[in-house]
Amino acid sequence: MDRVLETLVLQNYEVVFEVNPATDRFRKIISKPDALIQFPEEGPMSQVRDFIATDKICEADRSIFLTETQLGHVLAKMAGNEPLSVKYRRYSDKNELHYRSISFIPGKNSSSFICAIRDETNEVHRQYEKNLDLRLKNEGIRFIVENMCENFMIVNVSTHECTTFTNSEGNIACKNHYESQINWFADNIVVAQDRDRYLQYFKLDALMERIMEEGGISSITFPVNYKGGRHDFAVTSTLIDDPSERHKKSRYLFLCAQDITSIRAAEARNRELLVSSQFDPLTHLLNRATTEKNIREHLYAAKNDSWNTFMILDIDHFKNVNDEYGHMTGDEVLHHMGNCMREVFRSDDILCRWGGDEFVVFIKGFADEKVLTSRLTILRDKMNTFSSKGMPLQVNLSIGGVCAPNGTTLNMLYQKADEALYDVKNHGRNGISLLRLS
Numbered sequence: 001m002d003r004v005l006e007t008l009v010l011q012n013y014e015v016v017f018e019v020n021p022a023t024d025r026f027r028k029i030i031s032k033p034d035a036l037i038q039f040p041e042e043g044p045m046s047q048v049r050d051f052i053a054t055d056k057i058c059e060a061d062r063s064i065f066l067t068e069t070q071l072g073h074v075l076a077k078m079a080g081n082e083p084l085s086v087k088y089r090r091y092s093d094k095n096e097l098h099y100r101s102i103s104f105i106p107g108k109n110s111s112s113f114i115c116a117i118r119d120e121t122n123e124v125h126r127q128y129e130k131n132l133d134l135r136l137k138n139e140g141i142r143f144i145v146e147n148m149c150e151n152f153m154i155v156n157v158s159t160h161e162c163t164t165f166t167n168s169e170g171n172i173a174c175k176n177h178y179e180s181q182i183n184w185f186a187d188n189i190v191v192a193q194d195r196d197r198y199l200q201y202f203k204l205d206a207l208m209e210r211i212m213e214e215g216g217i218s219s220i221t222f223p224v225n226y227k228g229g230r231h232d233f234a235v236t237s238t239l240i241d242d243p244s245e246r247h248k249k250s251r252y253l254f255l256c257a258q259d260i261t262s263i264r265a266a267e268a269r270n271r272e273l274l275v276s277s278q279f280d281p282l283t284h285l286l287n288r289a290t291t292e293k294n295i296r297e298h299l300y301a302a303k304n305d306s307w308n309t310f311m312i313l314d315i316d317h318f319k320n321v322n323d324e325y326g327h328m329t330g331d332e333v334l335h336h337m338g339n340c341m342r343e344v345f346r347s348d349d350i351l352c353r354w355g356g357d358e359f360v361v362f363i364k365g366f367a368d369e370k371v372l373t374s375r376l377t378i379l380r381d382k383m384n385t386f387s388s389k390g391m392p393l394q395v396n397l398s399i400g401g402v403c404a405p406n407g408t409t410l411n412m413l414y415q416k417a418d419e420a421l422y423d424v425k426n427h428g429r430n431g432i433s434l435l436r437l438s
């Protein structure tokens with residue numbers, strides 16, 4: 001068998017003919033026993049073409065097959081030394097699509113050429129699967145880059161070769177060596193004070209270990225100089241196996257870098273908003289709405305046999321302070337009141353500016369009048385010694401309060417404390433009255 005035929009056999013051709021172009025007749029040279037079509041030993045070449053063109057060929061491929069396999073077309077191609085292989089698809093008896101080809105190879109002399117038929121279905125499937133994996137992988141990367149992060153890096157952990165995708169600059173992908181890339185970032189964008197922390201974290205072995213320790217994903221945030229300003233970047237890393245290399249698994253490190261500057265700023269704004277919605281800006285005590293909510297939550301959750309204390313603290317003749325010393329001094333007094341309350345009560349107590357010159361203290365699970373009175377006395381002393389711009393200004397407080405078991409509603413607590421306060425106001429102010437509900 002000559003070399004051409006040997007090659008054809010090795011390449012798994014099912015049927016090989018020698019064709020005489022002068023007579024347009026074939027002579028069968030090789031026919032594998034499992035060949036799909038068993039052709040006669042010899043006959044007109046048109047018989048082969050017609051048979052294939054009618055034998056369950058895929059409709060879309062028929063006319064191109066007939067055109068490309070015409071003798072004139074075949075001879076013209078071979079004269080130009082162009083290899084000619086016509087691909088076509090046919091359905092099997094089970095209606096499965098098979099990928100086949102018919103190839104035309106020049107013979108030793110111009111009096112004959114070789115025509116060979118082959119089934120390529122398995123190869124096409126293998127190629128398709130590989131392409132599908134690659135497509136899926138690329139689609140996945142594109143999705144992540146477009147939707148989740150601006151910058152993305154894939155590192156082959158065996159070769160340390162890395163590809164960096166930069167979405168902010170129009171999906172630029174560049175190949176590099178992992179360590180060079182990390183060093184480039186360290187030299188060019190990472191803020192100097194964080195350089196060591198950054199380099200330490202991104203040492204490949206250490207990072208891979210950390211990913212495993214942290215359950216498959218590791219994240220870090222560090223500041224960078226980027227787009228002409230200081231930005232916060234969050235980098236999230238994970239390890240994956242390359243899905244397209246089934247037999248020889250390669251590990252890849254995926255790193256997503258997200259600019260979280262605006263998210264951080266929004267979080268800070270939200271925190272500020274939350275604080276300003278809960279606190280009184282002048283005294284930094286809780287405002288009335290938050291206090292009512294917190295007290296109700298406590299009353300709802302606390303044990304029924306516990307006792308609480310609710311007190312209203314009112315500055316005496318505060319209107320006179322404003323009128324005599326001015327509104328600014330009045331504000332200073334209110335501010336001072338807030339500071340004194342924080343000094344005297346515990347951080348766990350609910351301290352509130354209820355409104356105007358009226359303050360509220362709610363003490364959870366505590367109702368010892370003696371202790372409370374001594375605390376209130378300290379508070380009154382502190383307010384008495386208030387001075388504005390070196391000028392002493394005596395500020396007196398009237399305090400009404402109630403110690404009550406937990407089942408008492410907030411409305412009832414307020415009402416009883418207000419009655420006690422009214423009593424103090426009616427008896428010359430500057431005093432304390434604590435009721436005990438049973």
Ligand SMILES: Nc1nc2c(ncn2[C@@H]2O[C@H](COP(=O)(O)OP(=O)(O)OP(=O)(O)O)[C@@H](O)[C@H]2O)c(=O)[nH]1
Nearest residue numbers: 314315316317318319320322327328330331356357
């Ligand atoms: N400086 C200042 N004054 C305020 C503020 N809020 C309310 N006030 C003033 O607080 C004063 C409260 O006056 P009143 O309710 O008559 O009470 P009072 O003068 O303390 O009189 P008694 O409670 O009866 O002793 C009013 O003049 C309000 O204008 C504030 O934020 N700053």
